[in-house]
Amino acid sequence: MQLTPTSYIVLGLLSFGGELTPYAMKQAVELSIGYFWSFPHSQLYAEPERLAKAGYVSERREAEGRRRRHYRLTDRGHEVLRQWREEPTAELPELRDVSLLKMFLGADPAILAPVQLRAHRDRLARYEEIWEAGSGTDAPEGARRALAAGLRAEREWIAYWEEVLDGTDPGG
């Protein structure tokens, strides 16, 4: 079995949470990872099952009522997670921006920019709220640093689309 980023997200959440149901993972993702790496919640039902089959997590199913499944890291699971975390990667992210794609393929930037500006400004505002709310608390370092990257990225996109809009050469 090939472990994907989704796999490590599940393993990582379990390393924090002890024992989690898919629904609990879904909530955790929505509040954090989902901002920079999203996927449908159905993955959080399928992926732990695969991981269980491969021995990286164990499953406990409620005998009554909802019969929810609870997952927990096995030793092997801890081990692969640790290894993955310790290994740096030279892999670079891609922009994968639909508006950029449209522009590349000939769309009029003056039509794209205002809509993108609006959306990026909204998201920036949300990130700033979260940042404020997390200040002074004991939120995990990693989460805070990831949010910082999000803040930077949003500010940068706003500056970019502003320049595209008013015709300044956005490169150089």
Place this chain on the structure above:
Amino acid sequence: MQLTPTSYIVLGLLSFGGELTPYAMKQAVELSIGYFWSFPHSQLYAEPERLAKAGYVSERREAEGRRRRHYRLTDRGHEVLRQWREEPTAELPELRDVSLLKMFLGADPAILAPVQLRAHRDRLARYEEIWEAGSGTDAPEGARRALAAGLRAEREWIAYWEEVLDGTDPGG
């Protein structure tokens, strides 16, 4: 049939190129779109086939030798491409950065940052070369603007990882 970004990439390339083989598309992607939106070349064989079935492109196959397939936009193809290009989107890109994910899930930033810095600096250098090479030429506006976004993003990532590395609070 649902048209995906990959579909529009094919349609868009054909709108520039007139008539193209999958291999020609592959080369075009590698030199441009691939920098910010990549996918395996096998898609460039599968996708035009789907588009042909749906009537957005026409196929002409060589009778002899390599029997290559050549694709060309139909009127319907032109039409959907035009509509997609004219419609702005509020959809926002995600960072989807593996290193960020590792950091979020507990990795040591001091281990991640140097490797990422190296990779981002290399890529920035390449983008700067391309930017220079394209200066003063009649390269399409859209491509140039997309490259500008790439330059900005690389510079931003470099600043980010530098700050993560020397312990400056990277947000705020």
Place this chain on the structure above:
DNA sequence: GGGTACATGTAATCAGTTACATGATTTA
């Protein structure tokens, strides 16, 4: 004339997405 890189494609698999579905809880 043997290797190596480019050119060109196909097949199989699977992760990820979309769509659907139902029970429980809150709210108006």
Place this chain on the structure above:
DNA sequence: TAAATCATGTAACTGATTACATGTACCC
């Protein structure tokens, strides 16, 4: 108590990735 929303999941599909495969041209 009706309606909405949250909680919790399953099933089917398919786009995307991985792996494989062969032909052609160039170069040492």
